[in-house]
Amino acid sequence: MYDLNNISSYLNTNIIGKSIIQYDNLNSTFVKAKNIFATCPDGTVVLSEDQSECILRFGNEWVCMPDENIYLSIILKSVNNNYLLPLIDAAGCNSIVKSIWDLYKINCKIKWPNDILINGNKLASLKSDIAGKGAGIILSLNINVNMEEKIESLKSTSLKIEKNEDIERELLIGTILNNFENHYNEVISTGKALDLVDSYNKNLLFYNEEVGVVKRGRKTVRRVLVKNIDSEGWLVVINEKGEEEILSPGEMIIQYEET
Template structure:
């Protein structure tokens, strides 16, 4: 019933509980109970006495059929599609969904994650129906070496897809975050499966804050597309389709040429270019000026003694004036 209610509310206007009940053939009390549960989970639902209920225009539940209809047939049919109401994480579910002996590219979506993870195991706030929790499984060659620069490429595809639908000002923080107005909007988490030295599969995990208004336990500045107030789509199906339209052709180029063809586009959106930063790896810390990235996706750190190349892994990049 929730999907049917949100479909009615997706025009961004107020609808009374009575009108919704009549349209869906249920009682007004049933509408109230359904929306109350959603509201308690932090969904941006407006309730006004005498007017009824309203959600942000375009807000909806995820629907693979709607997403696939926005993709070319060859692309839609490339992946096996999985949608879950709740999982621990889409990356973990993608790993479990791989077919032994004949793995196939996958798209795994979820309305909610109960153990969503960011980089270095940090929790990722994952309330029901508000954000994009997506994992895409793709083949890669060269094992772990073949992933150099891939997290940067995925972040670039995210920013470009948001630009495609009308969002402005999104930037990239090395190696795997998307920022808007200096706050985290989206993140990328890559995990490899199979031969770490040869043919393998990469699980590309993507999280995008879309409708979220509050987040418990998040220890950094964050934002969502809804909070920005920009007049661009909040339809998560459209946003997923736009991202996949960017990712698929980029992956073909990446397999043949690596990250090098995407370096300039990434650097044009580098949020911390020219700024004093700290590179933290365990107890070790380096200071310098962020000076872009290499053709392999390594960070260039300008120091008094010269330019250092910093690879990913367990490295954390922070502004020098941040805690």
Template sequence: MRGKLLQLLMKTSNTFISGQEISENLGISRTAVWKHIEELRKNGYQLEAVPRKGYRLLHTPNHASADEIEALLTTNKIGKNIIFKNEVTTTQELAHELARNDASEGTIIVADQQLQGKGRLGREWHSPPGTGLWFSLILRPDVPPQKAPQLTLLTAVAVTEGIYEAAGIEAEIKWPNDILIDGRKTAGILTEMQSEPDRVQAVIIGIGLNINQQPEHFPDELLSKATSLSIAKGNKIFQRANVIAAILGRFESWYYQYLNHGFDQVRKRWEALAVTIGKEITATTVTKTVKGTAEGITDDGVLLLRKMNGEIEHIYSADIE
């Protein structure tokens, strides 16, 4: 309910809205309105109250809280159940637990800080408080387990488009799961699955996105490799809830396109946004290093690499340079 109240206050922030009007819009009592207003104030929202005029929102803190995200969401299903935590070990860990306990599709788990954030291959993901977005999304698609990797590629498209919608920044995708701005990493995607041999029970997609970090927020070894939306826009500070709302909106659009019409359009859009395609690259797998030209991806998300001798190598998992 506070999310709907906040949405109403955001829409009328250039004027006052009366307690009676809020009461009628939300279907709650004037006393309940006052209690929700006080809760918003306790959470850092600055509200002006004037007798016979009503309430006006003056300032929104950059919390990316459940209320703030709910107020900005335009989706029908994705993100309609929001669980926000100030601090977690990882959002993926909590999402797995919730998925095993029948959490609904579209549930998102958002944290202000992860203590043990992780990326692909168990690598550490640096996730300090108050700076970025660290969240996991629970899906229950009716697809065979071997198709689940397609959702990583779909998510990369949604994150890239969401960044452009919210920040006006043209990011690029590096296969398989990195989002780059000016050649430096700003987001990573981790897809994990709960399944039976022939059926997906849940797909949990974790997204880590650097938004308002400044150079001092990064460890020295990451300064030349990582960036944020803020750095890319000359230290502009972004409302994190705006960014996640844009990403979830783009995700929902692509997700239902995928479920209803298959992977083809997702694949084409991914290839259009990918920095990898058409480039000479070096792919390092657990067993070998292969050099060649990245020609595209298969419907299963496998990278097609044309080697110097003309042969096509299928790359399932690798580090790309």
């Protein structure tokens, strides 16, 4: 189990992580956070050593390793608009990338909208959704930390594999939560988060490269050029007509095979 006193000692937040609840095993921290949303203060963090049913965005499943990785969800009550979900995702992604660079000098890339990769291998994935009958948002983070072997079929890696040493999970959690609160404050105060977006775009995978996109329920794949995310967290691309187009993760599947 986590040493919660250790995590608290690394925090310099006002809201995020001031209340932490941990479990040995859950179906998922995301579901648990939604179930206890009404009774918990803003910024509550739900931790678990293992998850048996970690379902990500669009039904994809995250393979969990007990006692090795980080599985946590954050209850956010200062945002209650699903229009801000892309920026909450961006805040989570950028917090992970910045924390890993600051602590371990490992360069990660963000695969929009919600995956973190190292050299093409998946390290982390996020999920966010409205909770509490629209009263707030749950952000869930799943990070491979001390997993010892790559899962080749899933193209997954871990910080331990990349750094070749054990990683202190409490330090990483504390650092991520500190960085997240900084981004979160910008989102709730401005609704645009220009500093967050600028930092995110510097870590965007396939910047200025072509990817395939297909509308959900369709089969036709279009080629587009990735530019950046905009001030609201949507992906900006140049389409086959040479026109700027804004993509929504809820409408489009992004195929990131390199050309």
